[in-house]
Amino acid sequence: MSSSTGSSSNIGTSAGEQTSAKHQLDTLPAELLKLIVVLVKEQDERLHDVVDTFETMGWASRVQGNGLNAFSSTCKRLREAALPFMCEHVRSPHLKHPLFQLGALPPALLGGVRKIDCSAIRRETLALLVAGMSLLPNADGMEISRDTMLALSQTNADMANALAAIPSEIIENTFRRCRSRWRSVTYCDGSESDLEQALELFCDPAKLERLELEQFELFELALRHSTQPARLEHLSRYHHLTSLSIDISSDDLLDTADVPNFVRLPALRSFEIEGWAQAILPLAEQMAPNVVDLRINFGPSRLETQPAAFHLPHLRHLTVEMLWTAADLLHAFANGWSDDDIAALAAKCASRGIEFEVKPCSRVETEHRAFTSMSRDWPADVKKVCEKKGASxxxxxxxxxxxxxxxxxxxxxxxxxxxxxxxxxxxxxxxxxxx
Incomplete structure (x- = not known):
């Protein structure tokens, strides 16, 4: 009877053939399993970028990356290998989950958490995070926002909720004691006026290595007098800060004349800046004179005036993202070169030891945005380049x-x-x- 049952469930294949793949995975070395998991995770991240781009079009569910979850369901050993990579980024709902509060989650899963997102968080959830900080031994990244600072400053908390009623001083002092663990901090929807307070609370000057300022407002302090401190002067205290990313709010009217008023950070090796003002081009030279990896995301399709060439002697990797690849946008990085051919410019960069890359738009947005907002009055050099490349x-x-x-x-x-x-x-x- 058992033989009949076995043959009916394995028609056309032997038991050895059916389970050979699973056995082969079970016998792989731990190092190789980890490499496979990392590759699957990276593929999911690439698909996640596609989701970010297409979610407004209703296509997100079609391209959502879910390979790591599927991979971890294959067998127990693969699940154990995948656990440290399953939840590297936790948000408010995770912190409120009973399994997290009770410490009932697998240590491998908790040990894999690298970043805590507190950008949209309530007062009581901040208190939960303070209580559960020890459960996340390897978390070294924090994301905060203006809402985080407001949650800490609330004075009329709901007294019926014991966690919400915890004094702000207790929560703030706990974060100050833990701030040495944060190597990377992201500050969203903030402004220059409240930057010092946020950095003082969450960032240790001796430990912070990477800082991201997303949708950062500079306009409120656009007009400066020479007697005032340099703009973003607070960053100069962070001597180990080697990577800085600034996403300037699209409402800002940053003027080129204001650029010399910004702080210089000679220790920066990686600098990324995004915005819609022409001033972001010379701002790279002003703030990061020794930059090695420079990434600029420039909004407008053309410049109002030709940018002056500037000197970045240590630059080795340049990435320029813009809506149109007109050669005049690259003049500032070319030290006076005026080639219409982007390939020729890339070759000259290579001769100077600079890895050069031009992206039409961020990630995979490319033609989806370009074709919907295409201008009819292209610059002549862009038409020429497109015709030449199209024929090729x-x-x-x-x-x-x-x-x-x-x-x-x-x-x-x-x-x-x-x-x-x-x-x-x-x-x-x-x-x-x-x-």
């Missing part, structure tokens, strides 16, 4: 078509596999474009 791409596609036809006629399997590998990235783009 058509020639390349014609060659690929002829090559594939020849491989079909000759039955060259190896050659066909090679073409599949070459065109895989193009196929992935097609899938994303047509979902």
């Amino acid at each position: 791409l058509r020639d390349l596609l014609d060659w690929a078509t002829r090559r594939i036809h020849w491989l079909e006629q000759t039955g060259d399997v190896a050659g066909m596999r090679e073409m599949v590998e070459v065109l895989t990235e193009l196929k992935q783009r097609q899938v994303l474009e047509e979902v």
Whole structure:
């Protein structure tokens, strides 16, 4: 009877064939399993970027990355390998979950938490975080916002809630005692006027290495007198700060004349700045004179005036993201070069040891945004570049078509596999474009 049951559930395959894949995974070395988990996680993150881009179009559910969850469901050993990577970023709902409050979650899962998001948090949840901080031994990143600071400053808390009634001083002092653990801090929707208070509460000058200022408001202090301190002067206290990212609010009218008033941070090696004001171009030289990795996301399609060339002697990696790849936008980084051909500019950067990259838009937004807001009065140099590149791409596609036809006629399997590998990235783009 048992033989009959076994044969009916494994029609066409032997028991050894059915379980061989699972056994092979079970016997893999721990180091290799960890590498596989990391690769699956990175793929999920790339798909998450696609979700961020397309969620307003109602496509998010079609491309949501869920590979790590599926991978961890294969067997117990794979789940154990995946646990440290399953929840690296926790938010308010996680902190309020009974399993977290009771300390009943697996240590491997809690040990994998790297960042705590307190940007949208209530007073009582901050108190829960203070109580459960010891459960997250490896968390070294914190995300805060203006709402976080408001939650701490509330004076009329609901006295019926014991956690909400905890005095602000107790919560703030606890964060001050723990601030040496934070290596990376993100501050959202803040402004220059409240930056000092936020940094003092959450950032240790001797420990902070990376700071992100998202949707940061500078306009309120745009007009400065020479007798006042440099703008963002508070950052100069953080001597170990090597990475800074500033996303200037789109409402700011930062003027180029205001750039010399900003603080200089010679220790910065990685600098990312995003905004819609022309002043963000020279601001890189002013704030990060020794930058090695520079990333600039520039909003407008063209500059009002030609930017002056500036000198960044240690620059090795330059990424420019903009709506249009007009050569005049790159003049500031080219020390006077005026090539219309982006490839020629990249070659010259390479000759100076600089890795150069131009992205039409952030992540994979590319044509989806460009085609919906395309300007009819393109600069002449952009038309010329596009026509030249378009002709070259058509020639390349014609060659690929002829090559594939020849491989079909000759039955060259190896050659066909090679073409599949070459065109895989193009196929992935097609899938994303047509979902």
